[in-house]
Amino acid sequence: MSELELAEKVRHFYFCLILALNIHNKQPLLSNEQMKRRFILNWLKTAKSRKLFNPVVAREIDWLIKDMTGVRMQGIEPRLMYIYEEIVE
Secondary structure, eight states, rough: OHHHHHHHHHHHHHHHHHHHHHHHHHSSGGSHHHHHHHHHHEEEEEHHTTTOOHHHHHHHHHHHHHTTTSSSGGGHHHHHHHHHHHHHO
């Protein structure tokens, strides 16, 4: 797989995660920081266990799960957008 194809798969993964989080945020009762954290971690674990993305994305999922355990949730959405935007199209 070329670097460009790899970047495309990872970028698609981040697009899906950001989209799911935006949909989740539209539900006012579920949009507090603790619920966001729970939603994202659950989403990541589900995506990994169901193998919804290319296997190269599994490393990215593992990294995010590990990284989120020490991150304040208020900074997670801008961080995800930054990563998404930095990946070469």
